[in-house]
Amino acid sequence: MRRLGREDYAVDAVTAAKMLVGAWLCRRMDDGGVVRRRITETEAYCGEEDTACHAHKGRTARTDVMYSAGGCAYVYLCYGMHEMLNVVTGAEGRPEAVLIRGVEGAEGPGRLTKFLKIDRSHNREDLVSSNRLWIEADGTKVKFTSSPRIGIAYASKRDQKRKWRFTICRKKVS
DNA sequence: AAAGTGATCATG
DNA sequence: ATGATCACTTTG
Numbered sequence: 001m002r003r004l005g006r007e008d009y010a011v012d013a014v015t016a017a018k019m020l021v022g023a024w025l026c027r028r029m030d031d032g033g034v035v036r037r038r039i040t041e042t043e044a045y046c047g048e049e050d051t052a053c054h055a056h057k058g059r060t061a062r063t064d065v066m067y068s069a070g071g072c073a074y075v076y077l078c079y080g081m082h083e084m085l086n087v088v089t090g091a092e093g094r095p096e097a098v099l100i101r102g103v104e105g106a107e108g109p110g111r112l113t114k115f116l117k118i119d120r121s122h123n124r125e126d127l128v129s130s131n132r133l134w135i136e137a138d139g140t141k142v143k144f145t146s147s148p149r150i151g152i153a154y155a156s157k158r159d160q161k162r163k164w165r166f167t168i169c170r171k172k173v174s
Numbered sequence: 175a176a177a178g179t180g181a182t183c184a185t186g
Numbered sequence: 187a188t189g190a191t192c193a194c195t196t197t198g
Contacts, residue, residue, distance in 0.1 A: 108194075
């Protein structure tokens with residue numbers, strides 16, 4: 001098990017999204033116990049030119065964090081009730097991020113944050129140095145499938161078609 | 175199928 | 187200040 005470092009996050013969001021499928025999302029709970037779950041699904045959001053990306057409309061109070069160097073968390077509230085966890089990637093000044101859409105046992109972007117008690121207090125948390133939220137990788141490669149991103153009807157047709165959603169292949173049950 | 179919920183951003 | 191919109195989940 002190796003904790004991901006700054007250089008691991010210094011890649012474009014699509015590359016990072018593929019790398020993060022099968023990696024371990026780690027959370028130290030308030031009672032001190034560490035919960036580790038394998039990431040099962042991710043989505044890439046790639047810069048101001050990606051009309052599905054929150055940074056599409058430029059840098060604002062909310063999207064500011066996406067412009068920082070890769071490795072920190074971007075957490076925001078959706079529909080007034082769901083906290084969404086993203087991992088910022090790429091170079092400083094380039095707004096890219098990977099939405100974590102599910103971990104084993106808590107599939108769904110709103111479900112995993114609820115399960116791991118991740119909320120907006122984790123916004124801007126540095127996953128490289130934080131002792132309450134980080135990501136680890138074992139050496140193993142996992143298979144995954146690519147498909148269009150979810151819930152982005154507001155984006156251009158072209159961006160809706162991009163297959164920037166990555167889902168781990170379910171282990172075959174013999 | 176549709177409600178529920180509140181931050182956020184563009185408009186005035 | 188007001189209003190539309192939303193990287194969703196649950197319930198019927």
